[in-house]
Amino acid sequence: MKSAPHLLPEDRADYERLLDEVLRTAQDRPELAAVGQRLNNEQLRTMAMDASAVISTAAAAEYDHFVRVRAEHRRPSGVAVMASVLGGSGDETARGAGIGVVITVLAPVLAGVAALVLLLVGYVLKLLDPPPQVADPLVTAGWFFAAVTAAGLLTAAIGLLVTALRNRSTEVHATQEPGGDLPDEISRAREAWRHALVERGILPFLRTVLAEPGTTPVAPAPPSALGRSPGTGFTSPDLTAPDPRPE
Numbered sequence: 001m002k003s004a005p006h007l008l009p010e011d012r013a014d015y016e017r018l019l020d021e022v023l024r025t026a027q028d029r030p031e032l033a034a035v036g037q038r039l040n041n042e043q044l045r046t047m048a049m050d051a052s053a054v055i056s057t058a059a060a061a062e063y064d065h066f067v068r069v070r071a072e073h074r075r076p077s078g079v080a081v082m083a084s085v086l087g088g089s090g091d092e093t094a095r096g097a098g099i100g101v102v103i104t105v106l107a108p109v110l111a112g113v114a115a116l117v118l119l120l121v122g123y124v125l126k127l128l129d130p131p132p133q134v135a136d137p138l139v140t141a142g143w144f145f146a147a148v149t150a151a152g153l154l155t156a157a158i159g160l161l162v163t164a165l166r167n168r169s170t171e172v173h174a175t176q177e178p179g180g181d182l183p184d185e186i187s188r189a190r191e192a193w194r195h196a197l198v199e200r201g202i203l204p205f206l207r208t209v210l211a212e213p214g215t216t217p218v219a220p221a222p223p224s225a226l227g228r229s230p231g232t233g234f235t236s237p238d239l240t241a242p243d244p245r246p247e
Contacts (some may be wrong), residue, residue: 006056006066007056009065009115009239011230015055015056015197018202019045019202022203022206023044024041027236032206032207032210035206038210044209044210047207047209051193056197058197059193059200062189062197063193063197065189065193069186070186070190071163073183073185073186102154108153108156109147111146111149112145112146112149114142114145115142115145115148116142118142119143122140122141123139126139165197
C-alpha cells in the first residue's frame, strides 16, 4: 500500500477512508458517472493511491494548519512539564532517562545498606569499654545515610506519581484523537483539510482519469510554484497508444 510521504502516519488512514467514500458514492456524483464503464473502483483506487503524494499536496495548506493546531493542543500540561524537568526533556533525555531511573532506584538501596552497616558497627563499638573514638563518627555517618535513604525513597515515590499522571494524560490524548471527541478547533481544522482533500485533490484526479479513456494515466505532476494555494497539479493522461501495426 502506497501512502502520501508527507502525511503523518496517523493521518494516512484518513486519506484512504476519504478515497473509499468518494468511490463508494461515485454514482451519486455526475462527474464520476463513468465509474465502472471504463475503469472500475479497484482500478481507480490503485491509481489514486499511486498518486497519493500529489493528490494530498492539493490540500497542503489546510493540512499544515491542522497539524499545527493539533500539535499545539498536544503540548504538555503543567504536570507533564514538571515530569520533564525531573526526568529530563526533549530528545536529549532519551538516553539519560535510563541512567536517571537507575540512580533513583539504586541510591536509596545503597544508602540504606550503608546506614545499616555503619549504625550496627558504630553501636557495637560503643558497647566496648572504653569505646573507640571511631564509634561516634560511624554512628553519625550511619544516621546521615539513613536520612539520604529516606530522601531517596521520597523522591522515588514522587517520581512514580508524576510518571503515572503523565502517562494518564498521554492515554487521554491517544483515546481522543482517532475517535472524534476532538476539541472544536482541531475538529474544524481537520474537517477543512478533509474537505479540501476531496474537492481539490481526489475528485479532480478521478475526473481527469475518467475523462480520457484508453490508457493508464500518468502520475500527476506536482505544482510548479510554492507558497500559493495549491491547485490540483494534475496533468492530462497521455492518450497516445503505440501503433500495433508493424512498420
